[in-house]
Every structure is written in C-alpha cells, then in structure tokens.
Amino acid sequence: MSTRRVIMFTKFERFWHWSQMTLIFILLFTGFAIRGTHSLMSFETSGMLHTFAALALIVLWIFAIFWHFTTGTWRHYVPTSNGLFRVARYYAFGIFKGEHHPYRKTYQRKHNPLQALSYLGLKIFLFPAIWVSGLLYLSYPMWSNLTAGKNWLEGVATIHVISAFAILIFIIAHIYLLTTGHSFKEHVKPMITGYDDVDLTEAEESYLQQDEPGHIKPEVTIK
Amino acid sequence: MKFKYSIVFFIALFFGIAQAESPPKAIVKAPKHTSTSTADHSKFEILQQQFKSGPELTAACLTCHTKAAHQVKQSLHWKWEFEHPETGQMLGKRHVLNSFCGNVASNEPRCTSCHVGYDWKDMNKAPPPEDNKVDCVVCHDTTGTYSKWPTGAGHPLYEPKESNGVMQMPPDLSKVAQSVGLPERENCGSCHFFGGGADNVKHGDLSTALLAPDKHVDVHMAADGLNFACTTCHISTEHMIEGSRYAVNTHDDGNKKPGERRDVATCESCHTNKPHPDNSLKHVKLNNHTEKVACQTCHIPEFAKGGVATKTSWRWSEAGKLKDGKPYSEENYTQGNGKHLHTYLSTKGTFEYGENVVPYYSWFDGQVQYTLQSEKIDPTKVVDVNRIEGSAADPDSRIWPFKRMSGSQAYDKVKNTLVLSNVWGPTTDTAFWTNFDWAKAIQAGMDSVGADYSGEFGFVDTYMYWPITHMVAPKDEALDCASCHAKDGRLADIKGVYMPGQSNNGTLDKLGILAVLLTLLGVIGHGLMRLVFKKGGKQS
Incomplete structure (x- = not known):
C-alpha cells in the first residue's frame, strides 16, 4: 500500500459541485428575499432568479443522479458504521488533543463514514424535500383549485423554508469542517484540481498506472 | 448650473401656485365618435316641430322606434328594481338604502331626476306606465344641452329659471331630437358621474375626469388613446346594458366566436383570462394570478384620479347645526382641479374626501348582500350597509378593489334597523333639508313606505363598499409584485x-x-477550543 496523488474528483464531479454551490447560494439569497427575511433584492427580481436557478439546479441534479448510477459513484455514499464512532469521537474530543484524524481515505471510499452519512442524508432527505416542495410551490396554479380555501400552499412553503434553513446549516458545518484535519487550502484544492492523496492498494496502483495513467501523478516523496 | 435649476424651480412653483388659485376648470368636452348611422334625424319631418315637453318628444321617437319604450321598460334603468337571483333580495334604487342620501322614497322628485323617464313620484308604485314617459334623449342627446332638472322628477327645464343667481335656459328640444345618436360618455355620466349628489361623490372611479382623460387617468377612455365610450364595454342588447352592482360577473372565459354575443362587461371579456402576452416566466406567473386576483386589483392602483375627489366619509349625525338659526356651510377641501368642496353642510353633515385613493381589498364573488330596511343591525359595531360576498375557498371569487365609504346614519334605537328619512321637500314641514328636524324627517321617511318605526332614533357608524373597476391605469403603472408580496403589503x-x-x-x-x-x-x-488547546487538530 502506498500513498499516491490521483484524480479523486472527476471533471463532472467538480463541475457538479461548484455549479451546485453557486446555484444554492443564489437560491438561498433569493429565497430569503422572496420570504421577506431580508430585503436586499426586490420580490420580482428574486422571484424570477429563484425560479430560473431552481430549474437549472433540477437539470443539474438529473445529470448528477444519472452520473452517480452509471459510474458507480453512489457506492461512496453507502452508510457504514465501521469507524463512524471513531470519527465522531475525534471531532468531539480527539481533535483538541492533536490526535490524528482516524480515517484514511481510500480509492473506493473518498469520504469518512460520518461525512458519507451526512452527504447521504442531504441527498436522500434534504434535497428531495426542497425540490419536491419547490416543484409543488412552482406548480401551485395547477392544483390551487383542488385545495381552494385549505391553504396547503402554506404547508408547502413551510417545508420548503425548513429545508432551506437545514441546507444553510449544512453549508456552515461543511465549510467549517474544511478547516479541520489538513489546512483549509488542502481540503479545497482537490475539488479544484481533482487530485488528492489517497492510500492505494497495489492492485489499484498498477491498474491506474496501466489503464488510467492520466489519473495518477508520477510517484514523488510526499512530505 | 445651480442657478439655472432654481429658475426652473421657481417658474414651476409660480405656475403651480397660479394653477392652484385659478378658478375651477370648465368641464372638458369629450371627443365624439363618428356616427355610422344610416339615418340623419334632422331629415325626419316628425322631428321638425317645437316640442313642449319630454314626453311629447318621446312620442315622436316612438312613431319609428316602435319597440324602444317597451325595451327600456324591461331595464334596470327604468325599473330601479332587481330581484337578486342568488340571494333573493329585492334590490334596486327603489328598495335599497345607502350611506349617501339614504333612500329614494319620500324624496322622489329630487332623486328621480336620474330616472330614465318622466314623472315617477312615488316609489311605492312602479314608474308611470305610459310609453311616452320613457326619456329617450337623456341617453341619446348628442348636443350636450339636454339635462334633467335636479328637482323635476325627470323633466328638463321648459322655461328659463334662476338657480343660485344664474339664469338657466331650457334645452331646445327640437334641436335635441334632430341630433340624436348613440350614447356618449356625457350621456351616461350625466347621472353616473354625479351619484350621491355631485361629481364622483359616490363611486370614486366615475367622475367628469373621464370625459377627456389622459392615459394615466383611464387607459381605455383616454382622449389621445383608445377613446372608448362607456358603451364600448357596457354593451347592450334591446336597451339592456351589461354591468351591474348587484350581481357582478367577476370573470368571463372571454372565448367568444366571431359575431357571438358577449353579455358580460368584464376585463376578461376582451383580454381573456390569460391577458399577459408571450410566455415569458413573468407573464406566465402573472397569468397564474388571474384565478385569484381580479385584473382591477393590480391595474387600478388608485381611484379618484384626474383631479376630482370622491367622498370618503359622510356623517349625517353632524347635520342640522345652525348659525344664528340659519344653515351654513364650510369648504375646507380643495381638490386637484382647484375646485373647493364642502366639508360641512347643515343639511347633510360633515364630509371627508380622497383623491388618488388606495382601494380597500376583499374577496368578491360578484354577489352583494344589502342591509335592507327590514334587516336587524348590531348598532354596537360598524354596520355594513352592503356586504361583499366571496372567500378564498370559492373558485369564482377574486380579490377585488373597493371604495370603502364611511358613514354615520340614522337607525331605529328600539327595533335596531336602519331607517329612511325624508330630506327633500321645500314646501313640506317634514323634509330635513328644510326643517332640520330628524324626528319628523325619519317619521315621514318611514311612513312613506309603511315601515314600522319606534319613534326613537340614534346614529350608527356604517361602511359601504363600492367595487372599483374604472380608471384602469396604463400597464407601466400597474402594481409591482412587492405591493402585495411584502410584509404590510396591500393585501x-x-x-x-x-x-x-x-x-x-x-x-x-x-x-x-x-x-x-x-x-x-x-x-x-x-x-x-482547538486554538485554546494550541494543537489545532493538525495532522502531522
């Protein structure tokens, strides 16, 4: 087993991550403007922008879902209890004592168990909640007469707003966790260049060198 | 540069003041529409005579227009009576009470000056049955000289008469007869602009400002724009004119085939329920609003435009104060066109006015329930003289703009009902405007319709709601989203x-x-904590 610098985030994954980030920031900003939580943008402009950004994000998600399944990337998000407790314990105690992060990322598992679990939660609960409520919100005129006088829209809006706050909280935690372990820069860089240092098995190493030479950097002494 | 601007400013200020102090503008003439008629009425022999009275003129009209009187007599303009198909209430001017002059009964000759006929002097009876009692020319005069004398029970002047120091001349009925045409806005306006006793008092969106408005005042009637007559929207068939206060159509599919009759005078009748063109996201979104929001709500951001104020409050409870035993008046309101308006009259009480008024909004399904004289009221609350029906749960309801009129009017303290009062009658000893005695005026009003009255009266605060639908603004003045989609928004x-x-x-x-x-x-x-422990959690 050796540590090598390999492509961990492919071009599409990086494109997906950063365009999703941009769209989510636009949606949060315009969404809270529509809600009236802040008044930095007019209702009309924010309403239009929010709708376009949401439609763009839905298209992006459709591609991302397709990508997860066709490339097998979904396996990175399969929950595991193996090491979960140790990672949690590290963030709660070990980190203050200067302990090493208990997880070593591998080619097959690029996220630590806690990370994978929270991304999975985001993908199967939060994102569907916001997009289903958002689509209901957007298509309100199609069902408004069926529920006339029952004010279902308020329920839809409430789910949408709770999801939005939850996503905002996720983002705060997500950005903060970039400062732990390696430096902030070391954490962000792989999502820009695609390369990260991971432990490869001999089989993985020889496979990459043989078949995907563009995905692995020549061996250098790291640190 | 600064100096230049201040000159401009002072010139503007000067003209502003000069304008404010100039006497009220004369009523502007509305632009005429070209007649497409195949008949020139001045060529008809029967019209080339000196008519002595309105009924005599009508008789001449009916020699050719043989069905006209019959048709008019089926209309609300004639009957002043409307049995509401949904609520069963018997409405119409003949029956309802309002918070302006109150009631027609016992005040007939004054009020029936706006009846489309002659000599209706008793509300307990239907209008006079003779065909020649229909007034053709109040709607069809194009000379602008025919007007019904305010106290003539529907007749014009036949002899010169002095009024407020000015000699008023009778119209030349022969000339009027020879120049008849389709109704123009002056014809409709001669009554509808003056509801409640003066220009724009009652409706708020119907005033002489509509005679020759600019686009800001009314985009449809603008003299330099579409130049609609009232009848462009209020179409008629057999003298029945579309549009009603009592049973309003809040919407219309607008989907008519060529030549198919349109019996509804709504915005949607022409603009359809998808009025915003193209499929831009904004217009799709706006079109989605039409199921819940009336066109008027966004497109009539304010009413009583064009310099003519509307009365927003009328407190009868203040009426009857005298100075040295004599009635007096105060004129403390000056409206946009420079005209001074009464703020107090001993005969009528205190008034408040509004111009460019932001409407009151409510769900509206088109039905208006009236608090008729026979209905119990709760005098501890503000009494709704009429009630706007509709709710969010009803697919026919729309959010609609209204003028909300505040009032204070007499009621029976024992029976808890509104009362009628006799206000007009220069030679009677009961009319309030002559004798300033409420007890007698109310007794006479109630007696005139044979209503039960305890003899004890008080005054109760009232609201009355008038749907707003005229004075549509140009599209660039329509409300923007945030007018409603904001905390403390209009809705x-x-x-x-x-x-x-x-x-x-x-x-x-x-x-x-x-x-x-x-x-x-x-x-x-x-x-x-990571900083405090100085180790930062860094991995080696």
Whole structure:
C-alpha cells in the first residue's frame, strides 16, 4: 500500500459541485428575499432568479443522479458504521488533543463514514424535500383549485423554508469542517484540481498506472 | 448650473401656485365618435316641430322606434328594481338604502331626476306606465344641452329659471331630437358621474375626469388613446346594458366566436383570462394570478384620479347645526382641479374626501348582500350597509378593489334597523333639508313606505363598499409584485390564501435564524477550543 496523488474528483464531479454551490447560494439569497427575511433584492427580481436557478439546479441534479448510477459513484455514499464512532469521537474530543484524524481515505471510499452519512442524508432527505416542495410551490396554479380555501400552499412553503434553513446549516458545518484535519487550502484544492492523496492498494496502483495513467501523478516523496 | 435649476424651480412653483388659485376648470368636452348611422334625424319631418315637453318628444321617437319604450321598460334603468337571483333580495334604487342620501322614497322628485323617464313620484308604485314617459334623449342627446332638472322628477327645464343667481335656459328640444345618436360618455355620466349628489361623490372611479382623460387617468377612455365610450364595454342588447352592482360577473372565459354575443362587461371579456402576452416566466406567473386576483386589483392602483375627489366619509349625525338659526356651510377641501368642496353642510353633515385613493381589498364573488330596511343591525359595531360576498375557498371569487365609504346614519334605537328619512321637500314641514328636524324627517321617511318605526332614533357608524373597476391605469403603472408580496403589503388583511413575502408571521424565520446562529456559535466554539488547546487538530 502506498500513498499516491490521483484524480479523486472527476471533471463532472467538480463541475457538479461548484455549479451546485453557486446555484444554492443564489437560491438561498433569493429565497430569503422572496420570504421577506431580508430585503436586499426586490420580490420580482428574486422571484424570477429563484425560479430560473431552481430549474437549472433540477437539470443539474438529473445529470448528477444519472452520473452517480452509471459510474458507480453512489457506492461512496453507502452508510457504514465501521469507524463512524471513531470519527465522531475525534471531532468531539480527539481533535483538541492533536490526535490524528482516524480515517484514511481510500480509492473506493473518498469520504469518512460520518461525512458519507451526512452527504447521504442531504441527498436522500434534504434535497428531495426542497425540490419536491419547490416543484409543488412552482406548480401551485395547477392544483390551487383542488385545495381552494385549505391553504396547503402554506404547508408547502413551510417545508420548503425548513429545508432551506437545514441546507444553510449544512453549508456552515461543511465549510467549517474544511478547516479541520489538513489546512483549509488542502481540503479545497482537490475539488479544484481533482487530485488528492489517497492510500492505494497495489492492485489499484498498477491498474491506474496501466489503464488510467492520466489519473495518477508520477510517484514523488510526499512530505 | 445651480442657478439655472432654481429658475426652473421657481417658474414651476409660480405656475403651480397660479394653477392652484385659478378658478375651477370648465368641464372638458369629450371627443365624439363618428356616427355610422344610416339615418340623419334632422331629415325626419316628425322631428321638425317645437316640442313642449319630454314626453311629447318621446312620442315622436316612438312613431319609428316602435319597440324602444317597451325595451327600456324591461331595464334596470327604468325599473330601479332587481330581484337578486342568488340571494333573493329585492334590490334596486327603489328598495335599497345607502350611506349617501339614504333612500329614494319620500324624496322622489329630487332623486328621480336620474330616472330614465318622466314623472315617477312615488316609489311605492312602479314608474308611470305610459310609453311616452320613457326619456329617450337623456341617453341619446348628442348636443350636450339636454339635462334633467335636479328637482323635476325627470323633466328638463321648459322655461328659463334662476338657480343660485344664474339664469338657466331650457334645452331646445327640437334641436335635441334632430341630433340624436348613440350614447356618449356625457350621456351616461350625466347621472353616473354625479351619484350621491355631485361629481364622483359616490363611486370614486366615475367622475367628469373621464370625459377627456389622459392615459394615466383611464387607459381605455383616454382622449389621445383608445377613446372608448362607456358603451364600448357596457354593451347592450334591446336597451339592456351589461354591468351591474348587484350581481357582478367577476370573470368571463372571454372565448367568444366571431359575431357571438358577449353579455358580460368584464376585463376578461376582451383580454381573456390569460391577458399577459408571450410566455415569458413573468407573464406566465402573472397569468397564474388571474384565478385569484381580479385584473382591477393590480391595474387600478388608485381611484379618484384626474383631479376630482370622491367622498370618503359622510356623517349625517353632524347635520342640522345652525348659525344664528340659519344653515351654513364650510369648504375646507380643495381638490386637484382647484375646485373647493364642502366639508360641512347643515343639511347633510360633515364630509371627508380622497383623491388618488388606495382601494380597500376583499374577496368578491360578484354577489352583494344589502342591509335592507327590514334587516336587524348590531348598532354596537360598524354596520355594513352592503356586504361583499366571496372567500378564498370559492373558485369564482377574486380579490377585488373597493371604495370603502364611511358613514354615520340614522337607525331605529328600539327595533335596531336602519331607517329612511325624508330630506327633500321645500314646501313640506317634514323634509330635513328644510326643517332640520330628524324626528319628523325619519317619521315621514318611514311612513312613506309603511315601515314600522319606534319613534326613537340614534346614529350608527356604517361602511359601504363600492367595487372599483374604472380608471384602469396604463400597464407601466400597474402594481409591482412587492405591493402585495411584502410584509404590510396591500393585501395584508386578505384571509385564506398564502402570499409569499407577506403571509409569513416570522416565527419560522426566527427559529430558523436561531438554528443557524447556534450552528455558527457551535463551529466558532469548536474552532476556539482547538486554538485554546494550541494543537489545532493538525495532522502531522
């Protein structure tokens, strides 16, 4: 087993991550403007922008879902209890004592168990909640007469707003966790260049060198 | 540069003052429409005579227009009576009470000056049955000289008469007869602009400002624009004219085939329920509003435009004060066109006015329930003289703009009903405007319709609602989203519908923001602890 610098985030994954980030920031900003939580943008402009950004994000998600399944990337998000407790314990105690992060990322598992679990939660609960409520919100005129006088829209809006706050909280935690372990820069860089240092098995190493030479950097002494 | 601007400013100021002090403008003539008629009435022999009276003129009209009188007599303009198909209430001017002059009964000759006929002097009876009692020319005169004398029970002047120091001349009925044409806005306006006793008093969106308005005042009637007559929208068949205060069509599919009759005078009748063109996201969104929001709500951001104010409050309870035993008046309101308006009259009480008024909004399904004289009221609350029906749950209801009139009017303190009063009658000893005695005026009003009256009266505060539908603004003046989609937006009091940006009560946001702040606090605390332990959690 050796540590090598390999492509961990492919071009599409990086494109997906950063365009999703941009769209989510636009949606949060315009969404809270529509809600009236802040008044930095007019209702009309924010309403239009929010709708376009949401439609763009839905298209992006459709591609991302397709990508997860066709490339097998979904396996990175399969929950595991193996090491979960140790990672949690590290963030709660070990980190203050200067302990090493208990997880070593591998080619097959690029996220630590806690990370994978929270991304999975985001993908199967939060994102569907916001997009289903958002689509209901957007298509309100199609069902408004069926529920006339029952004010279902308020329920839809409430789910949408709770999801939005939850996503905002996720983002705060997500950005903060970039400062732990390696430096902030070391954490962000792989999502820009695609390369990260991971432990490869001999089989993985020889496979990459043989078949995907563009995905692995020549061996250098790291640190 | 600064000097230049200040000159401009002073010139503007000078003209502003000069304008404000100039005498009231004469009523502007509305632009005429070209007649497409195949008949020139001045060529008809029967019209080339000196008519001595209105009925005599009508008789001449009917020699050719043999069905006209019969048709007019089927109309609301004639009957002043409308049995509401939904509520069963017997409405119409003959029966309803309002918060302006109150009631027609016992005041007939004054009020029936706006009846489309002659000599209706008793509300207990239907209008006079003779065909020649129909007034053709009040609607069809194109000379602008025919007008019904205010106290003539529908007749014009036949002899010169002095009024307020000015000699008023009778119209030349022969000339009037020879120049008849389709109704122009002056014809309709001669009654409808003056409801409640003077220009724009009652409706708020119907005033002499519509005679020759600019586009800002009314985009449809603008003299330099579409130049609609009233009848362009209020189409008629057999003298029955579309549009009603009592049973309003709030919407229309507008989907008529060529030549198919349109019996509805709504915006949608022409503009359809998808009025915003093209499929831009904004227009799709706006078109989605038409199921809940009346066109008028966004497109009539304010009414009583064009310099003519509307009465917003009329307190009868203040009427009857005298100075040295004599009635007096105050004129403390000057409207946009420079005209001074009464703020107090001993005969009528105190008035308040509004111009460019922001409407009151309510769900409206087109049905208006009236508080008729026979109905019990609760005098401890503000009494609705009429009630606007409709709700969020009803697919026919729309959010609609209204003029909300505040009033204070007499009621029976024992029976808890509104009362009628006799206000007009220069030679009687009961009319309030002559004798300033409420007890007698109310007794006479109630007696005139044979209503029960305890003899004890008080005054109760009232509201009355008038749907707003005229004075449509150009599209660039339509309300923007944030007029309603904002905290304290225009529709803040509308119930039963969730409005993004407005309906949010703040609790969820407070909880959400709290959760976000706690998260921030958590990560900052976590980070600080890492710094305090100086090891930063760095891996080697």
